[in-house]
Amino acid sequence: MKKNSSNITRYTWLTAVYAFLYIPIFVVVFYSFNNTQFSLVWHGMTLNWYQDLWRDTNLWVALFHSLLLALCASTIAVVIGSFAAMNLYWYRFRGRHLLYGLVFILIVTPDIVLGISLLILFSLMHLDLGFWSLLLAHITFCIPFVVITVYSRLVDFDSHLFEAARDLGASEITIFRRIMLPLALPAIIVGLLLSFTLSLDDVVISYFVAGPGYEILPLKIFSMARLGVRPELNALCTVIFVITVLLVLLSHMTLRKKT
Amino acid sequence: MKYDSHFRYFSLTLIWAWLGIFALLAFLLVLGVSFLDHTQAHIVIPRLTFTNYQFLFQPMLLKIFGKSFSIAATVTFFCLIIGYPFAYFLSQLDRHYKSLLMLFLIIPFWTSSLVRSYAIMAILKTKGLLNLLLLTLGIIHQPMQLLFTNVAVIIGLVYNLLPFMVLPLYANFERLDRRLLEAAEDLGAGRFIKVYKILLPLTKPGIYAGVMMVFLPSMTLFYIPDLLGGARSLLLGNLIENQFLFANNWPVGSAVSVILTAVMGGMLFIYWRATQRHERQQVLL
Amino acid sequence: MIRLILCLFLVCWSGLSLAEDNVVNVYGWSSDMSNEIIQAFEKETGIKVNHSGYSSNEELYAKLRAIGPGSYDVIEPSSYYVSRMIAQNMLEPIDVTKLKNYKNIDPEFLHPSYDPKGVHAIPYFWGVTGIFVNRKYYPDLKITRWTDLWQPQYKNQLFMLDDPRELFSIALITLGYSPNDSNREHIKQAYERLRLLSANIKLYNSSAVVSIVGDEDATLGIMWNGNFYSAAAYNKNLEFIFPEDGFVIWVDNFAIPKGAEHKENAYKFIDFLLKAETAKAMSLNNSEAITNTAGRKLLPPELRDSKVIYPSDEILKRGIYQEDINDAALADYANYWEKLKLQ
Numbered sequence: 001m002k003k004n005s006s007n008i009t010r011y012t013w014l015t016a017v018y019a020f021l022y023i024p025i026f027v028v029v030f031y032s033f034n035n036t037q038f039s040l041v042w043h044g045m046t047l048n049w050y051q052d053l054w055r056d057t058n059l060w061v062a063l064f065h066s067l068l069l070a071l072c073a074s075t076i077a078v079v080i081g082s083f084a085a086m087n088l089y090w091y092r093f094r095g096r097h098l099l100y101g102l103v104f105i106l107i108v109t110p111d112i113v114l115g116i117s118l119l120i121l122f123s124l125m126h127l128d129l130g131f132w133s134l135l136l137a138h139i140t141f142c143i144p145f146v147v148i149t150v151y152s153r154l155v156d157f158d159s160h161l162f163e164a165a166r167d168l169g170a171s172e173i174t175i176f177r178r179i180m181l182p183l184a185l186p187a188i189i190v191g192l193l194l195s196f197t198l199s200l201d202d203v204v205i206s207y208f209v210a211g212p213g214y215e216i217l218p219l220k221i222f223s224m225a226r227l228g229v230r231p232e233l234n235a236l237c238t239v240i241f242v243i244t245v246l247l248v249l250l251s252h253m254t255l256r257k258k259t
Numbered sequence: 260m261k262y263d264s265h266f267r268y269f270s271l272t273l274i275w276a277w278l279g280i281f282a283l284l285a286f287l288l289v290l291g292v293s294f295l296d297h298t299q300a301h302i303v304i305p306r307l308t309f310t311n312y313q314f315l316f317q318p319m320l321l322k323i324f325g326k327s328f329s330i331a332a333t334v335t336f337f338c339l340i341i342g343y344p345f346a347y348f349l350s351q352l353d354r355h356y357k358s359l360l361m362l363f364l365i366i367p368f369w370t371s372s373l374v375r376s377y378a379i380m381a382i383l384k385t386k387g388l389l390n391l392l393l394l395t396l397g398i399i400h401q402p403m404q405l406l407f408t409n410v411a412v413i414i415g416l417v418y419n420l421l422p423f424m425v426l427p428l429y430a431n432f433e434r435l436d437r438r439l440l441e442a443a444e445d446l447g448a449g450r451f452i453k454v455y456k457i458l459l460p461l462t463k464p465g466i467y468a469g470v471m472m473v474f475l476p477s478m479t480l481f482y483i484p485d486l487l488g489g490a491r492s493l494l495l496g497n498l499i500e501n502q503f504l505f506a507n508n509w510p511v512g513s514a515v516s517v518i519l520t521a522v523m524g525g526m527l528f529i530y531w532r533a534t535q536r537h538e539r540q541q542v543l544l
Numbered sequence: 545m546i547r548l549i550l551c552l553f554l555v556c557w558s559g560l561s562l563a564e565d566n567v568v569n570v571y572g573w574s575s576d577m578s579n580e581i582i583q584a585f586e587k588e589t590g591i592k593v594n595h596s597g598y599s600s601n602e603e604l605y606a607k608l609r610a611i612g613p614g615s616y617d618v619i620e621p622s623s624y625y626v627s628r629m630i631a632q633n634m635l636e637p638i639d640v641t642k643l644k645n646y647k648n649i650d651p652e653f654l655h656p657s658y659d660p661k662g663v664h665a666i667p668y669f670w671g672v673t674g675i676f677v678n679r680k681y682y683p684d685l686k687i688t689r690w691t692d693l694w695q696p697q698y699k700n701q702l703f704m705l706d707d708p709r710e711l712f713s714i715a716l717i718t719l720g721y722s723p724n725d726s727n728r729e730h731i732k733q734a735y736e737r738l739r740l741l742s743a744n745i746k747l748y749n750s751s752a753v754v755s756i757v758g759d760e761d762a763t764l765g766i767m768w769n770g771n772f773y774s775a776a777a778y779n780k781n782l783e784f785i786f787p788e789d790g791f792v793i794w795v796d797n798f799a800i801p802k803g804a805e806h807k808e809n810a811y812k813f814i815d816f817l818l819k820a821e822t823a824k825a826m827s828l829n830n831s832e833a834i835t836n837t838a839g840r841k842l843l844p845p846e847l848r849d850s851k852v853i854y855p856s857d858e859i860l861k862r863g864i865y866q867e868d869i870n871d872a873a874l875a876d877y878a879n880y881w882e883k884l885k886l887q
Contacts, residue, residue, distance in 0.1 A: 010348040017345045017421075018363070024418065025367045027378040027388065038754035038774055040381035056579045058595070080277055083270040093271065101524070102282040107471065108523050109286070110479035110499050113516040116509070117285040119610050129615060140281040145472060149427045152468035156431060156461070173266050187430040193361075194426060194472075197368045203482075208607060212569035212594045212615055221371050223574035223597025227774060227830060228752045229377040237370035244366050252359050299871040300632060302609055322886055380752065386759055406761060407747045489747030490706050493885040504602035505708060506878035507871060 025241060032234035038227060049235040059220065059236060066200055066217040069131070073138035074195035080139065081146025081195075082188050086180055088147070089154045090162070090172075107144040114141060115208035122209060129211025137209040138199045145198065146191035153187035154180065286520075293513035302509050311514040320498075320515075324522070327495040330484065331477040334416040335424075338473050339466070341417070342424035346465075347458070349425075350432035361429060365422050376415060376486050383411050383487070407489030415487040416477055423476075424469040431465025475523065495519060567592045568809035571604065572620035572798075576669070578829050585816045591809050599751075601625045608634060613803025617810040623795040624709070624724075626665045627658040627868040635664040636800040642811045645818035648838040653795065658867045665797035666814055668823075669832040671770045672855070672863055673710055673792050676703075678763035680781040685764075689789045690718045693766075694737075698744045703756065703765025706748035708881040709866070711738060713792045714766065723792050723864055726873040735880040742887055757782065768794075769852050770832035776852070777831075784852045786859045793863040795835070 032050070036043035053059065088099060106114070118140065122133045165175050181188075203218045210219055221233055296306040349360055367375070382388045383405040390402040405411055439461070443453050459466075481496030490497075495515070502512035570577070574597035582593045598604050601622050608619070608629075621629060629635045640646045640663055653667040675693070677685060687693075693702060693714075704711060713723035715734035725731070746765075749756055756762050758775035767775075769784060776782045798817060800810045816822055823839025833853045834840055840848055847853060869877075 010351070013344050014348050014360075017341060020341075020418070021364065021367050021421070024375050024378040024382065025370065027381055028370065028374055031378065031381060036778060039758050039778055040377065040384060040755045041386050041759050043778065058579050058582070080273060084274045084278075087267075087270055087274060091267070091271075095275075099274065099278065102278040102286075104524060104527070105286050105520055106278075106282045108475050108478070108520050109289070110496060110516055110519070112496075112500055112503055113289055113513065114285065116503065116606070116610060117288045118281065119607070120288060121281070121285055123611050129611065136281065140277070143277070145423075148468045148471055149430060152427055152464035153430050153434070155464045156434065176266070183434070186433045187427070190426040190430045193365050194423065197365055197422065200369055201372050203373075207598065207603060208610070210596060212571065212596055213567075215594070215596045218371060218373075220574055220597060221373055222599045225373060225751060226573055226575040226599065227771060228754045229374055233371065233374050234378075237374045240370055241366070244369055245363075248359070248362050248366065252355075256355060319882060319886060323882075377752070377755075380755070384759060385761055485706065486749070486752065490749060491745065491747060491885065493882055497885075498882060501878050501882065504600070504606055505881075506875050507606075508875060508878070 028234050029238045032231050032238045034231050037230055049231040052232045053235045062215045062217045062220040065214055069134055069138060069216060070196050070199040073135055073142055073199045074192050077139045077142035077195045078146050078188060078192045081143045081191055082150050085147045085150035085154060086176060088151060103144045103147050111204035115205040119208040129209060130214040133209045134206060137205050141205055142195035142198055145194045149191045150184050150187045153184055157183055289513045289516055292510055293517045295510050297508060297510050311510045314511055315514055323493055323495055323498055326492060327478050331474050333413055334420060334477050335470055335474040337417045338421055338424040342421055342428060346425045346428035346432055350429055364425060368422060372419060376483055379415055380406060412484045412488040415483045419483060420473045420477060423472040427468040428465040431462045435461060567594055568806050568813045569616045570595045570618045571616040573597060576826055576830055581822060581825055589812055608801060614805055616801055617804040617806045618813055619799055619801055620796055621799060623658045624866045624868045626797055630664050634802050636802050636804060638663045643815045643818060645815055648818050648820060648836045650835050650837045653835040657865050665799040667795045667797050667835045669796040669834060671768050671794055671832050673766060673768055675785040675787055676757060676765060676767045676772055677783045678760060678781050679783055681763040687785060690714045690787045694741055698764060700746050701764055702744045702746055703762030704745050704748045705766055706750040708877045712877055717790045724867040724869060726869045728876055731873060731876045738884055742884055770830060773831045773853055786855055790862045790864060792866050794866045
């Protein structure tokens with residue numbers, strides 16, 4: 001009886017939050033068929049926006065650039081961020097508090113300030129603006145999110161666990177690889193997902209550090225939306241959404257079969 | 260043991276090099292600029308001045324700060340209230356569905372935030388989908404003004420920041436020993452005791468991480484609040500953007516950013532001092 | 545894991561090594577320049593176009609100042625930023641003899657007050673800021689001048705552009721000053737005027753104007769005529785008013801920034817944009833008025849003869865080009881703007 005009521009609460013809560021998250025997405029999908037340029041009220045059905053989208057090759061190039069950038073940036077950010085979190089947790093080195101401070105500064109600095117200061121740094125370093133400058137910037141603003149997530153999971157564990165392993169003769173690499181890494185894995189995955197999401201959608205910082213030859217999707221979208229978002233962009237988001245959902249479901253099913 | 264020192268050396272160098280250049284150096288740049296002067300012809304000229312801070316030392320800044328702070332706090336509160344039970348329930352599901360549902364939590368955010376914000380506008384408009392639904396159902400007889408209100412701002416921000424609360428919490432719940440809760444239940448603990456005495460303390464680091472990742476960035480967000488709220492008030496992000504881009508006054512813009520960093524850092528430090536010594540490690544970040 | 549990272553890097557390298565030399569780096573509004581236009585140019589000349597976009601003049605200016613010369617070959621600043629950039633020596637003088645299609649531009653727009661010495665910018669799009677009314681909500685409202693917006697009956701109803709220059713221009717005009725006035729005392733008076741207006745303002749927005757006005761989330765306020773045209777295309781209750789006390793004309797220009805690396809290609813690109821067919825296509829993308837007389841002739845009649853997009857000369861006489869103001873005045877604007885929003 002009691003079990004039942006708590007189950008109901010659980011599923012209602014889960015459903016409600018997913019509904020909250022997905023209603024705007026369904027509106028995006030729905031409006032991609034809207035027969036109007038700028039209005040956000042329904043004006044009848046059309047498939048024209050998908051035709052336009054299909055022809056707009058620059059948009060697809062920008063999407064590819066964004067995906068590549070987000071993949072690289074989130075992977076590297078996760079490696080560096082996890083290292084940082086594990087080191088902060090495990091070693092008592094000098095300057096530890098400064099390192100904390102730097103992570104804090106990165107997350108609290110407003111995007112526009114970080115964007116401009118990174119731009120100035122890059123031009124002092126004579127780094128050409130383009131893929132690499134974007135990559136460096138994206139890794140930088142993703143790192144704090146990884147550090148915070150991974151660290152918050154590590155402190156949950158009993159540090160005696162690691163000390164015991166060391167007493168038993170495990171080298172530090174072994175402790176990192178065999179104990180800390182598996183324990184922190186869920187947090188590392190979460191860090192990866194958050195970094196990927198941040199990188200894929202960043203506008204302000206990217207705006208400053210992007211160069212002429214490497215246009216990424218969020219910048220393109222902001223610049224296209226001078227008069228408002230056209231349904232062509234809804235169509236693009238719909239395509240992205242449908243493809244990701246299919247990919248996730250597909251990989252889930254193949255993984256399930258394996259196990 | 261030789262590998263050990265190599266490994267340690269390598270990882271620490273990597274982290275220090277990265278944060279040293281892209282966080283410390285960048286911050287020092289901002290700090291330096293905030294004490295310099297500017298002219299029309301030059302963004303920054305090497306003349307030391309404190310006028311940038313004097314300029315900000317007026318009640319206006321306090322008001323803007325208060326507004327941004329209250330919005331950020333409200334958003335963090337709602338994210339926590341919605342996200343905490345959500346992450347808990349999610350972590351209790353069957354292993355296969357758990358990972359799938361976690362991915363489905365983040366997938367909406369892989370589309371453009373601008374396009375999503377327009378979709379929220381389409382829902383909340385006077386002639387929008389929500390009003391249409393409520394009018395058709397006869398619940399209301401006059402369309403409500405939802406868009407361009409504070410409610411719309413909070414909805415938009417909570418929507419965009421929710422995963423940053425839920426996911427770190429989920430990573431914490433994931434390792435939670437369910438036997439602890441069962442033991443408590445066997446001992447006759449009520450639901451309130453269960454949550455308050457066991458769940459909350461155990462997931463404190465997760466809450467802390469989530470709050471940091473929602474609260475700090477939302478202090479300076481302004482695009483979504485402007486679009487959904489009608490831009491009738493001014494937030495910290497607007498102030499900084501206004502100074503950097505409209506007034507071409509990089510020194511004052513930098514000074515605002517420095518003050519923000521100092522105030523938030525100060526608050527964090529006070530919080531840290533207030534926590535008990537053995538808990539400090541948990542909340543340091 | 546490591547293998548995965550290596551693979552990623554290989555992919556990046558291969559993507560980047562394709563860089564070409566025969567390019568032109570264009571930095572402008574993506575909403576103006578559709579893919580077809582860029583592809584047509586690439587096909588005709590064999591020059592690869594790297595088009596990247598921004599979403600405000602301020603962003604363009606801040607970025608150009610931070611990176612210094614060399615990155616971009618063609619930019620698209622508005623009139624008031626043209627005068628600012630000329631003053632900062634950021635624009636390359638343009639040799640108009642290299643532009644075969646320069647003759648297509650309406651002479652009215654050549655040698656404007658914001659580009660007095662020589663030619664630094666090619667005027668392309670133009671428009672005005674005026675008043676819009678939704679007749680469904682205000683059937684017999686008589687509104688002819690900016691001052692009418694101050695009437696107390698419009699409490700909490702007005703739509704405003706989220707742009708300090710636009711708002712201060714209105715206030716300065718109602719006080720009888722030029723919208724390009726840098727006099728600090730006049731700006732202060734304008735601020736006092738705007739304080740009185742703020743009770744009437746319902747919302748500010750610059751990026752979703754068409755949908756807000758067209759969908760009747762706002763029914764009275766100020767608007768650019770190009771946006772108005774797009775909104776009126778699906779909402780027939782809208783009416784545009786060119787205020788009798790004067791209004792601001794803005795012009796978007798194409799220009800070559802100092803130190804551009806592919807100057808010859810930049811000329812070719814600008815010349816291509818000045819072709820009548822290209823101008824027509826650009827205008828159809830965003831429904832703004834073009835300075836290109838030959839291109840205008842090719843437009844469909846409803847756009848070509850629209851009295852909102854191309855007002856009569858008599859009305860245009862009341863217009864004033866938007867020009868730069870000095871930094872001290874800008875600082876005042878910014879300061880007052882912040883105070884205004886904090887009320």
